[in-house]
Amino acid sequence: MPATPVPVASAVKQFAYPAIWVDFKVFGSLGMTLLFMLGQGLSLYRYVQEPQMKDLKE
Secondary structure (H helix, E strand, O other), X not given: OOOOHHHHHHHHHXXXXXXXXXXXXXXXXXXXXXXXXXXXXXXXXXXXXXOOHHHHHO
């Protein structure tokens, strides 16, 4: 099976520009993860319900 262009391009970037690749993998991935977590929290906040007093007694 022939290699697809995306992994080939990724490998070329990884070995041709290692400093840029490391900076992206460390800071870019961390930043995207934090943005994703913030977005998830904001979007799920709408669906969080406070417990009712009757629910606490049971």
